[in-house]
Amino acid sequence: MDNARAWLDKIHAFEFDRPIKIMNVCGGHERSITHAGMRGALPKWLELVPGPGCPVCVCPEEDVYQAIRLALHDKVILVAFGDMLRVPVNVKKGEVRSLAEAQAAGADIRPIASPIDARRIAQDNPDRPVVFFAAGFETTTAPTAAMLAEGIPDNLSILLSGRLTWPAVAMLLDSGSPGFDALVAPGHVSTVMGPEEWSFVIDRHEIPAAVAGFGTESLLASFYSVLRQLKTGERFLDNCYREVAHPGGNPTGRRLLDHTLEVVDANWRGIGIIPNSGYALRPAFAQHDARLLFPDHTDPGRRRAGEMPPGCDCAQVVLGKIYPNQCRIYGKACTPRNPVGPCMVSDEGACRIWWAGGVRVAVDA
Amino acid sequence: MCLAIPMQIESIDGFTARCQAKGVWRDVSLFMMQDTLPVVGDFVMVHVGYAIQKIDESDARTTWELLDQILEENGA
Ligand code: SF4
Numbered sequence: 209m210d211n212a213r214a215w216l217d218k219i220h221a222f223e224f225d226r227p228i229k230i231m232n233v234c235g236g237h238e239r240s241i242t243h244a245g246m247r248g249a250l251p252k253w254l255e256l257v258p259g260p261g262c263p264v265c266v267c268p269e270e271d272v273y274q275a276i277r278l279a280l281h282d283k284v285i286l287v288a289f290g291d292m293l294r295v296p297v298n299v300k301k302g303e304v305r306s307l308a309e310a311q312a313a314g315a316d317i318r319p320i321a322s323p324i325d326a327r328r329i330a331q332d333n334p335d336r337p338v339v340f341f342a343a344g345f346e347t348t349t350a351p352t353a354a355m356l357a358e359g360i361p362d363n364l365s366i367l368l369s370g371r372l373t374w375p376a377v378a379m380l381l382d383s384g385s386p387g388f389d390a391l392v393a394p395g396h397v398s399t400v401m402g403p404e405e406w407s408f409v410i411d412r413h414e415i416p417a418a419v420a421g422f423g424t425e426s427l428l429a430s431f432y433s434v435l436r437q438l439k440t441g442e443r444f445l446d447n448c449y450r451e452v453a454h455p456g457g458n459p460t461g462r463r464l465l466d467h468t469l470e471v472v473d474a475n476w477r478g479i480g481i482i483p484n485s486g487y488a489l490r491p492a493f494a495q496h497d498a499r500l501l502f503p504d505h506t507d508p509g510r511r512r513a514g515e516m517p518p519g520c521d522c523a524q525v526v527l528g529k530i531y532p533n534q535c536r537i538y539g540k541a542c543t544p545r546n547p548v549g550p551c552m553v554s555d556e557g558a559c560r561i562w563w564a565g566g567v568r569v570a571v572d573a
Numbered sequence: 574m575c576l577a578i579p580m581q582i583e584s585i586d587g588f589t590a591r592c593q594a595k596g597v598w599r600d601v602s603l604f605m606m607q608d609t610l611p612v613v614g615d616f617v618m619v620h621v622g623y624a625i626q627k628i629d630e631s632d633a634r635t636t637w638e639l640l641d642q643i644l645e646e647n648g649a
Contacts, residue, residue: 236576242643289621322622324602344621347577351623354604358588396577399618399626423639451632458625460607507595555576 222435224253229258230431231388231528233373233418234395235556240422242565254431257388258561259528260302260376263369264291264554266476266526267343270506271369273297274309277505278367278498279315285333286310287326288341289348290319294553298512302419307341314455314459323355326421330364336521339498343369347396349487350461352470356493367498370487373397374405379482381528387528390434391417392427395449402457410443418446444473468493477515477550478523520549525558531571532549532559538570539563574605577620578640579633582613595637 221466232238236246238258241247245254260266272295279286286307293308304310311317320326325342333477338361342352373394380386398419409417416437422432424507428447433446447453458464465487474486489497516522520542521535532538532551544563549570551557580601588612592601601621602609609627610618611617616633617624628636 240639270589324622347625348621350625351621352600353604353622358604360604395619396620396625420640423635452626452628454626458605458608461605461625464605483582 211367211410212424212428215425215432218432219435220251221255222251222439224438227255228390228435229255229388229571230390230392230434231257231386232392233259233377234261234397235424235554235558236396237392237394237420238263238426238558239429239556239561240424242561245423246424246427250431254435258525258532258558259380259388260373260526261394262526262551262554262556262558263348263371265522265550266371266479267292267295267369267550267556269297269477269516270475270476270508271341271367271508272515273299274504274506275339275367275493276304276310276315277536278339278502279307279310279314279317279540280304281505282337283316284500284502285316285318285329285336285338286341286424286570287318287320287329287338289343290321291315291554291556292341292343293319294547295550296517296548296553298510298515298517299509310394314557315560318428323352326364327355327360330361334363337501338364339366339367339502340364341369343371345371345373345394345397346401346465349401349469350400350458350465353464355376355467356489356496357464360496362495364497365498365501366489368469368487368489369407370469371476372471372485372487374408375482375485376476378408379414381409381415382531386415390438390528391415392430393417393419393445395419395421395426395453398447398449398453398460401454402462403453405457407445410435410445414443416443416550419449421449421452427555444558474512476526477514479527482569484543517549520551522551522557522559524547525551532562533567534572535570539568540570576640577618577625579616579636580619581616581633582611585613590617597641600601603616
């Protein structure tokens with residue numbers, strides 16, 4: 209890690225007379241940053257802000273509620289990435305508030321690690337409906353699209369909660385108070401979609417940006433790049449993950465996404481509708497769209513439907529407006545053992561990552 | 574969920590590749606790699622069971638080291 213030292217020295221050689229904030233929008237980046245203890249090794253004037261990098265955290269509350277109801281009332285086999293199982297919905301005390309609780313109550317809910325597992329489970333249970341509750345950003349949604357395009361059993365349908373990453377960043381930038389001076393763009397989203405997707409940050413907003421991988425060196429290189437851009441006034445989309453994130457991304461993946469799914473306005477939990485930020489199945493795949501096949505149980509009249517759990521500041525954390533430990537109940541009522549909000553449930557949630565990284569005390573916002 | 578892991582391809586049958594990473598074997602889909610199909614011996618980045626890109630051996634090894642550290646921490 210000699211190179212990491214060299215990057216750190218170069219970063220320390222900069223002088224800024226104001227605090228500089230660099231946002232990342234990827235749970236993997238945040239994990240690497242926190243794990244390596246980068247914040248402690250960087251200059252005081254530099255802040256690293258975790259932003260919208262956790263698809264589980266912003267998965268609509270209504271969708272989780274619908275998945276729970278499908279499993280409990282429509283007797284489907286509900287499969288979902290393991291992260292989703294403990295995400296709480298807002299229901300009255302005593303009611304089932306997560307897929308894990310529904311599972312304990314007898315519903316057939318199975319955690320999976322790949323869309324391929326969903327297909328296999330459907331093949332193994334031909335006389336039962338299987339619903340794949342698919343939350344995720346582009347990197348996860350593209351494999352789901354691939355599975356759909358390759359062909360899936362008649363009894364398998366998809367409750368799709370796929371989201372695009374860049375529109376959330378665009379929304380922050382358009383808001384006029386983005387809360388960051390530079391952006392580190394996500395490595396694996398760029399691997400699939402192409403780094404160029406992030407050019408708008410520079411072209412429209414003149415904010416420096418660099419794609420980064422997950423190693424210390426790649427991340428430090430991206431910090432150096434955006435800081436240098438801030439200093440010189442020069443602007444370009446840098447790529448510090450060239451070994452994996454190629455220009456144009458993964459052409460097959462993009463084609464499969466486009467073939468099976470369309471981009472739609474979509475709801476982000478606690479945040480609201482973000483234009484062109486979600487995926488929906490194209491009409492040609494309607495026979496596999498769980499939203500069309502099953503009754504809608506979402507009941508928008510429920511108290512706090514669509515919101516974060518009471519007392520949980522996840523939406524503010526996701527938008528980078530506060531740090532995880534600035535939530536009033538971080539580490540008190542909310543810990544990985546007893547998570548109150550999705551940011552403490554998901555491996556990509558900033559609250560959970562900070563807790564795993566040893567941040568144990570809340571501070572004032 | 575978004576963790577991608579480099580794996581080495583040991584055999585290929587249609588769009589399914591038997592892949593290995595540090596003594597762990599998995600069936601990985603190559604369906605997303607149709608524009609640049611990898612061959613046996615290649616390293617690929619695997620995300621939720623799908624290869625999403627090829628990767629050099631040296632980069633694969635660096636990533637393994639990094640993942641080891643992170644998994645160690647999460648297990649703690
Ligand atoms: S600490 Fe818990 S309650 Fe607070 S924002 Fe994070 S997940 Fe939500």
